[in-house]
Amino acid sequence: MSNPSSISNSVIRIAGNSQDGIQSVGTMLARMAGRIDMDVMTYMTIPSTISGGPSIFQVHMGTASVLTPGDKADVLVAFYQHSYESHLDSLRDGGVLIYDDAHVEPDLDALRQRRIRPVAVPMTALTVESVGGTGTQKGKNIFLLGLLARVYRLDYEKVKDLVKEQFRAKDESVVRNNLLALEAGYAYQVGDLGSFFAFDLKPASDATNVTMTGNQALAFGAIAGGIRFGAGYPITPSTEVMEILRRELPRYGGGFLQTEDELAAIAAALGAAYGGIPAMTATSGPGLSLKTEALGYAVMSELPLVIIDVQRGGPSTGLPTNVEQSDLLIALHGSHGDAPRVVLAPASVEDCFYLMAEAAQIARRFSVPVILLSDQVLATRLEAFAYPDLDALVEEPVLDLATRESHKPYPLDAPTRHAPPGTRIADGRYPTITGLEHDEYGNPSGTPQMHVRMTHRRSEKLRRLAAELPAPEIYGAPDAATLLVGWGSTRGVIRSAVDQSVASGEPLASLHLRHLNPLPLGLAEIFAAYKNILVVELNEGGVNGCGQLGRLLRSETCLPQIRGVTKSDGASFRVKEVLERVREILDLAHGSTTHSATA
Amino acid sequence: METTLEPLTTETPSAEPMTRDDLKADRPTWCPGCGDFGVLAMYQKFLVDRKYPQEKIATLAGIGCSSRFPYFINTHSVHFIHGRIVAFATGLSLTRPDLFPFVIVGDGDAFSIGGNHLTHAARKNVNLNVIILNNQVYGLTKKQTSPTSPVGFRSKTDTWGSRVAPVNPARQIIGAGATFFARASAANPKHLTLMLERMAAHEGFSVLEVLSECVQFHKGAFDGASGGKGGEFVEVGADHDVTSEGAAFALAERPFPGVFGVFHEVRESTLNEMEEENVRAVPPADRAATTVAKLRKSLDRLT
Numbered sequence: 001m002s003n004p005s006s007i008s009n010s011v012i013r014i015a016g017n018s019q020d021g022i023q024s025v026g027t028m029l030a031r032m033a034g035r036i037d038m039d040v041m042t043y044m045t046i047p048s049t050i051s052g053g054p055s056i057f058q059v060h061m062g063t064a065s066v067l068t069p070g071d072k073a074d075v076l077v078a079f080y081q082h083s084y085e086s087h088l089d090s091l092r093d094g095g096v097l098i099y100d101d102a103h104v105e106p107d108l109d110a111l112r113q114r115r116i117r118p119v120a121v122p123m124t125a126l127t128v129e130s131v132g133g134t135g136t137q138k139g140k141n142i143f144l145l146g147l148l149a150r151v152y153r154l155d156y157e158k159v160k161d162l163v164k165e166q167f168r169a170k171d172e173s174v175v176r177n178n179l180l181a182l183e184a185g186y187a188y189q190v191g192d193l194g195s196f197f198a199f200d201l202k203p204a205s206d207a208t209n210v211t212m213t214g215n216q217a218l219a220f221g222a223i224a225g226g227i228r229f230g231a232g233y234p235i236t237p238s239t240e241v242m243e244i245l246r247r248e249l250p251r252y253g254g255g256f257l258q259t260e261d262e263l264a265a266i267a268a269a270l271g272a273a274y275g276g277i278p279a280m281t282a283t284s285g286p287g288l289s290l291k292t293e294a295l296g297y298a299v300m301s302e303l304p305l306v307i308i309d310v311q312r313g314g315p316s317t318g319l320p321t322n323v324e325q326s327d328l329l330i331a332l333h334g335s336h337g338d339a340p341r342v343v344l345a346p347a348s349v350e351d352c353f354y355l356m357a358e359a360a361q362i363a364r365r366f367s368v369p370v371i372l373l374s375d376q377v378l379a380t381r382l383e384a385f386a387y388p389d390l391d392a393l394v395e396e397p398v399l400d401l402a403t404r405e406s407h408k409p410y411p412l413d414a415p416t417r418h419a420p421p422g423t424r425i426a427d428g429r430y431p432t433i434t435g436l437e438h439d440e441y442g443n444p445s446g447t448p449q450m451h452v453r454m455t456h457r458r459s460e461k462l463r464r465l466a467a468e469l470p471a472p473e474i475y476g477a478p479d480a481a482t483l484l485v486g487w488g489s490t491r492g493v494i495r496s497a498v499d500q501s502v503a504s505g506e507p508l509a510s511l512h513l514r515h516l517n518p519l520p521l522g523l524a525e526i527f528a529a530y531k532n533i534l535v536v537e538l539n540e541g542g543v544n545g546c547g548q549l550g551r552l553l554r555s556e557t558c559l560p561q562i563r564g565v566t567k568s569d570g571a572s573f574r575v576k577e578v579l580e581r582v583r584e585i586l587d588l589a590h591g592s593t594t595h596s597a598t599a
Numbered sequence: 600m601e602t603t604l605e606p607l608t609t610e611t612p613s614a615e616p617m618t619r620d621d622l623k624a625d626r627p628t629w630c631p632g633c634g635d636f637g638v639l640a641m642y643q644k645f646l647v648d649r650k651y652p653q654e655k656i657a658t659l660a661g662i663g664c665s666s667r668f669p670y671f672i673n674t675h676s677v678h679f680i681h682g683r684i685v686a687f688a689t690g691l692s693l694t695r696p697d698l699f700p701f702v703i704v705g706d707g708d709a710f711s712i713g714g715n716h717l718t719h720a721a722r723k724n725v726n727l728n729v730i731i732l733n734n735q736v737y738g739l740t741k742k743q744t745s746p747t748s749p750v751g752f753r754s755k756t757d758t759w760g761s762r763v764a765p766v767n768p769a770r771q772i773i774g775a776g777a778t779f780f781a782r783a784s785a786a787n788p789k790h791l792t793l794m795l796e797r798m799a800a801h802e803g804f805s806v807l808e809v810l811s812e813c814v815q816f817h818k819g820a821f822d823g824a825s826g827g828k829g830g831e832f833v834e835v836g837a838d839h840d841v842t843s844e845g846a847a848f849a850l851a852e853r854p855f856p857g858v859f860g861v862f863h864e865v866r867e868s869t870l871n872e873m874e875e876e877n878v879r880a881v882p883p884a885d886r887a888a889t890t891v892a893k894l895r896k897s898l899d900r901l902t
Binding site for chain 1 (some may be wrong): 689
């Protein structure tokens, strides 16, 4: 960094135990960043044990664009010896270590070798002292927030407001104690650190941002898209979507039901959809497996439904609190028979909001189930994004029970437009909604001709949708020989890799898919312009080295230059990792000498 | 969730009262002599007698011989997947309180593959009518042991005779918390009609078990309850206290074919009413606000 007193971006990793309130201080920091119009992205780990344990929260904020939660931290805050020991490697050389001197004894020689600057802070002692010597360590996280506000020269009044809001539902004494802890942190003398880290703030703007997690964005996106009923069963990491909607939907005259199991959840949602009420269910991997029979019914009976799958590591119970993008193929193909459904994958927290609303819209317009694939990283990641234009976006659902002269639920010459129960059919012939192959009225008809025509009718929806999808954008160098293709939460990492590749002299480009079924048209033509297509995804490369999207794209385009950059270690990609893996694959493909001149 | 979506149009009721002819659809494909014919006829009669608006009836079924009902009656109908129709109907009941949903299931659907849903819908007291057509055998798949098949029943999966004790429907459903349980027989249409009316009049989770003979695979199973076949159709005594669970369990313990009539009927809060409380708890100003205004209020907290 050429000018240390003026930095644009910074990565802070706070390491302690989950009961220390690390998550809430990280969240407040991220929200603060959003309020002063900085970009922000967070990353957290959740201990998989029930009673808590070591936990981290990482915040990457800045006035330059933030695409990833950060490969390495500029500042590491260590509450305990184990936090220090486990996370020192994640601190960059020349970074700052802030530690609680009551619990951490750092190896100063080792730090010196890596030019790391140790800052001992009596966090426990000062917190206890500031809140009146109660002997508890509660409030240590807020002390830290005050300290970071000082280090980063954040607007102290705004930070105070955040703390007040955070505890507004609590007793007044709780608010007071936390403000005391905050004050103590802010007053702590941090030496010249304050001048080392001062954000190069953008000129004040009128822009208002919202800061939320992917799960929150999905829940509010659902409401914006007109969803009024949902049903679900608790499962990590999707449960929060149900918790939010159970609280929120009654305000809109709707509701979200906690059912006895995953099968009942999708069935109840389909029941509401049949009634003409836009409906959804939310789950994670194992739950999607359980829902696939009813998913097939939704395809066959042509009922609109959105199914959220917040992916985690699999198969089976797998890694409930880790990330993986390994549910793509079940989302595309799960369920028996030819069962075309729409599959979407948001690329960021902001995209969770908008794509969820789009999913609800597609489900209604095409009378089709839509699966939205989020993942554990997006679910828990905080991002700030521009306040949505709700007037333009919000869709008011209507229940149209106007009498119809006659009605066919499955007309061969027109798209399905269900007549929900309560609709009078003047010619007296009422519809049956069914999972059996059927004729236009829903009566069983298993003739070969009817099965052919109805099967075509169902897949025709995907062809119609594909025709209206926007062409995917290419990010990065126009003359690149290698195109990175990704989907889901990795967009920021891949784009950062592309940005860094430009400086290396061997530029890459990237393309990110948000619509996975149907795929946008023209991919084969786009791909044909590149020598290498590397599909970057968080799943297992299988026998031919291609992950799940890689295999799909190979089969769709028949292009041999499609290869995979995959991993399944339960963590998201780091930028450096992507670049190294890409390099390895290109070296293998072209012989190891091709890039030695530029390296 | 009484106030879900305001209908776009207010519907004028059907001009002419509904007749049984209006309700006729495809000719049933059941085997000649099947008990289900009688249940279908009484279901149609009951709907006409009670003057339901035709467009507001929803006939919902799972999978099995009896679950073919939707094709044989001209109402808004759903033929769902095996075991899950009670859960499906829960979603419909909660969101469309203006409708009259009737769930038709067999003994396999109710007590085997769908047992979990039946139990929880009973516990939650979902406002639903569930008619279980019990023939004590898997008929559509041609004679396998069902969860209600009696000990000794020779099926293709128990050629030596079933050895496992069957489900006792009354005990199981009342035990799960259902607020209405009654028994009837397809062979006694007059009594069946009465029971359909009692079931429909009850607010809450209402289950009517109807013995419906499978003449093909379990012939004579219910002769013991038929006067014409050497048995006796014994009704629940006039002194039976329908509000007493203990008394209902005592009736449930009577040896097969047992007694017929209303075993249990108590009025308790329904899930629909409990969920509706969430909507009513919304402050009036918030409830009256537009969707955009409400959403803005939520997002403002996240700035």
